[in-house]
Amino acid sequence: MIAFWIILTGFLVASACGLLGCFLVLRKMSMVGDAISHAILPGIVIAFLWSGSREPVSMFIGASTTGLVATLLIEFFHHKARLQSDAAIGVVFTFMFAIGIILISIFAGQVDVDQDCVLYGEIAYTPIDLWILDSGIIMGPRPVYIVGTVLILIILFILLGYKQLKLTSFDPAFASAVGISTAVWHYLLMAAVSITTVSSFESVGAILVIAFLIGPPATAYLLTDDLKQMLKITVILGLFVSLTGYGLAYWLNASIAGCMATMTGVCFAVAFARHRWASSRYRARLV
Amino acid sequence: MQNLIDFFSFSDPNVRYVVLGTILLSSSAAMVGAFILLQKKALVGDAVAHSVLPGICAAFLFSGSKNIVLMLAGAFVSGWLSLVAIDYITAKSKIKKDAAIGLVLAVFFGVGMVMMTFIQQTGNAAQSGLDHFIFGKAAALVGDDLLIFSILAAVILITVGLFFKAFTLVAFDKNYAQALGYPVRRLDLLLTSLTVLAVVTGITAVGVVLMAAMLITPAAAARYWTNRIRHMVGIAVAFGAFAGLAGAYISYVAPSMPTGPWMVVVSTAIAFFSFFFAPKKGIFPRMYTQYKNQWIIAEENTLKIFYHLGERNSHFNGMRGLNELTSTREMERATLKATLRRLATKELLVTRNNQWGLTDKGYQQAARVVRLHRMWELYLTKYMDIPADHVHDDAETIEHILTPELERELEHQLDYPDKDPHNTKIPK
Numbered sequence: 001m002i003a004f005w006i007i008l009t010g011f012l013v014a015s016a017c018g019l020l021g022c023f024l025v026l027r028k029m030s031m032v033g034d035a036i037s038h039a040i041l042p043g044i045v046i047a048f049l050w051s052g053s054r055e056p057v058s059m060f061i062g063a064s065t066t067g068l069v070a071t072l073l074i075e076f077f078h079h080k081a082r083l084q085s086d087a088a089i090g091v092v093f094t095f096m097f098a099i100g101i102i103l104i105s106i107f108a109g110q111v112d113v114d115q116d117c118v119l120y121g122e123i124a125y126t127p128i129d130l131w132i133l134d135s136g137i138i139m140g141p142r143p144v145y146i147v148g149t150v151l152i153l154i155i156l157f158i159l160l161g162y163k164q165l166k167l168t169s170f171d172p173a174f175a176s177a178v179g180i181s182t183a184v185w186h187y188l189l190m191a192a193v194s195i196t197t198v199s200s201f202e203s204v205g206a207i208l209v210i211a212f213l214i215g216p217p218a219t220a221y222l223l224t225d226d227l228k229q230m231l232k233i234t235v236i237l238g239l240f241v242s243l244t245g246y247g248l249a250y251w252l253n254a255s256i257a258g259c260m261a262t263m264t265g266v267c268f269a270v271a272f273a274r275h276r277w278a279s280s281r282y283r284a285r286l287v
Numbered sequence: 288m289q290n291l292i293d294f295f296s297f298s299d300p301n302v303r304y305v306v307l308g309t310i311l312l313s314s315s316a317a318m319v320g321a322f323i324l325l326q327k328k329a330l331v332g333d334a335v336a337h338s339v340l341p342g343i344c345a346a347f348l349f350s351g352s353k354n355i356v357l358m359l360a361g362a363f364v365s366g367w368l369s370l371v372a373i374d375y376i377t378a379k380s381k382i383k384k385d386a387a388i389g390l391v392l393a394v395f396f397g398v399g400m401v402m403m404t405f406i407q408q409t410g411n412a413a414q415s416g417l418d419h420f421i422f423g424k425a426a427a428l429v430g431d432d433l434l435i436f437s438i439l440a441a442v443i444l445i446t447v448g449l450f451f452k453a454f455t456l457v458a459f460d461k462n463y464a465q466a467l468g469y470p471v472r473r474l475d476l477l478l479t480s481l482t483v484l485a486v487v488t489g490i491t492a493v494g495v496v497l498m499a500a501m502l503i504t505p506a507a508a509a510r511y512w513t514n515r516i517r518h519m520v521g522i523a524v525a526f527g528a529f530a531g532l533a534g535a536y537i538s539y540v541a542p543s544m545p546t547g548p549w550m551v552v553v554s555t556a557i558a559f560f561s562f563f564f565a566p567k568k569g570i571f572p573r574m575y576t577q578y579k580n581q582w583i584i585a586e587e588n589t590l591k592i593f594y595h596l597g598e599r600n601s602h603f604n605g606m607r608g609l610n611e612l613t614s615t616r617e618m619e620r621a622t623l624k625a626t627l628r629r630l631a632t633k634e635l636l637v638t639r640n641n642q643w644g645l646t647d648k649g650y651q652q653a654a655r656v657v658r659l660h661r662m663w664e665l666y667l668t669k670y671m672d673i674p675a676d677h678v679h680d681d682a683e684t685i686e687h688i689l690t691p692e693l694e695r696e697l698e699h700q701l702d703y704p705d706k707d708p709h710n711t712k713i714p715k
Contacts, residue, residue, distance in 0.1 A: 086329040094500030095555040098548035211393035261397020
């Protein structure tokens with residue numbers, strides 16, 4: 001049963017991250033996900049100080065706010081100060097992470113948060129964190145519900161905004177010409193990434209969030225040119241990675257998040273080898 | 288105050304080590320960072336920083352102890368492999384650089400995490416302190432370790448110094464460097480190796496996540512103060528060294544404060560200040576220049592209105608009310624009023640009960656703008672073969688920009704004309 005909950009959480013996070021990640025990868029904005037997943041640290045610490053516990057609602061608000069602040073700062077420095085975008089990302093997220101660590105050291109006695117948990121997460125503890133109703137009925141692990149809700153929201157977001165997201169990703173000029181605001185959809189996507197990162201960081205950690213945001217979409221991108229196919233393959237890969245990652249972790253008795261990240265790498269390597277092989281055969285046929 | 292004196296007298300050998308160490312680390316990182324920033328590879332440092340973890344763990348597993356040389360060697364190898372992987376993925380598939388960086392970063396770190404948990408299970412007592420490599424601990428820089436870090440930092444500084452010209456050329460114009468016969472690929476490889484070296488050296492002080500900041504934040508700040516690469520590298524190194532010093536000082540005064548994050552916060556503060564206030568390139572100075580230019584344009588346009596009105600009855604000194612002024616040229620009333628007031632203080636206009644008129648000085652200015660406008664129109668029709676009804680908009684812009692030298696050149700080229708293409712008089 002423990003295995004089931006862990007794999008389910010992994011799969012839900014992988015799907016939510018992967019679906020959004022497809023658009024990030026296509027927009028060449030993958031590193032924004034990396035930035036947000038690190039930049040939420042101060043928000044989490046402040047929320048912890050505010051509420052005095054790991055109470056999810058205030059954590060959620062704190063982390064989403066800082067995630068959004070990070071995106072706005074990146075955009076601001078990129079556009080207003082004409083800082084090159086990769087430098088803007090690098091400067092902003094490291095700054096916010098540093099502030100987070102400093103806050104932790106100042107309130108060392110009061111905050112039960114450290115940078116380990118932001119980086120690594122604690123997916124192994126997911127099944128322990130149960131949601132128990134007042135009447136005493138055990139509903140199952142809380143993170144599953146949180147991540148599940150977010151996944152449903154993400155799916156709704158993509159279903160409703162599919163055309164707009166697709167157009168603004170592939171042809172921003174045409175999108176603006178037909179009256180779709182690229183800025184609005186950019187920020188909506190960023191908000192969605194923030195929420196997903198925040199809701200999943202506690203269970204899987206920043207590193208696995210990045211792995212799920214970029215790994216499966218990049219792998220799927222190598223296998224297909226069709227956006228709908230890419231989204232489907234991403235979800236299937238998410239399931240595969242959670243299953244095999246957990247298996248690997250069980251076999252090696254090692255970090256589950258680490259093993260899942262490793263498996264995304266393995267999937268990518270296989271797809272990459274296939275891609276190379278196919279293109280070399282294609283070239284051979286041309287000659 | 289006593290703290291400050293104690294700190295800067297360096298009487299405590301521990302302080303000496305930590306300060307020297309952090310300054311060396313941060314300045315060598317900033318130096319390499321300047322080049323990777325210019326090559327638009329700012330986030331590569333982040334990837335390398337995360338990717339050294341498996342190397343460190345492998346070295347530990349291999350030796351069974353925290354042999355610093357071996358661990359740095361391991362870190363170097365896996366950091367280097369990660370960069371090769373990023374380059375290979377971007378070169379051989381349609382995956383873009385950002386995705387390749389993120390993917391390599393997460394996967395390498397994931398592998399490192401697996402190895403780390405594996406080490407924890409072995410129960411080897413020497414493993415404690417291994418996580419200094421991940422989260423950094425500048426205060427742990429003591430004695431022998433410092434010697435190794437100093438050697439590495441010196442290697443970085445000297446190598447960059449030797450290849451300065453070549454790196455500059457490659458950073459700005461790869462094709463040109465290639466055409467001149469520079470071994471561009473090998474230089475890229477060298478810069479890659481230096482980046483990895485800088486990360487490996489710095490990571491013990493600030494940890495994986497903040498290493499990217501040590502590389503690029505001082506360089507990004509320095510970019511705002513100069514356009515010359517020599518100055519930029521120098522400024523970046525100075526900012527980096529200052530941040531290192533400040534970080535060391537803060538954690539000396541308040542021992543519970545971590546050095547690395549404070550170094551990052553200080554250098555980010557410098558960077559934010561630069562983004563906003565650096566002369567010419569900062570946000571505020573640029574806004575100021577923009578406003579000033581808009582003012583000048585508004586002033587010159589207003590003077591032109593007076594000239595055009597005067598031209599109708601050859602009475603240039605007449606007094607005009609607001610309505611008369613707005614009837615010739617669309618202008619917002621608030622802007623117009625503010626501009627009129629500015630012109631009056633500059634003594635280009637005289638004002639009497641809500642009416643304005645040109646002074647002699649004002650007339651000359653107005654005539655000059657109109658003259659530039661009309662000469663440019665003539666120039667466009669004569670030399671560019673643009674029809675007379677298409678030249679107005681262009682002249683409307685250029686009239687504010689032309690310098691006295693260009694004015695003389697135009698006069699000369701047009702042979703001191705007196706009529707523009709619309710057959711109106713060009714004022715002298």
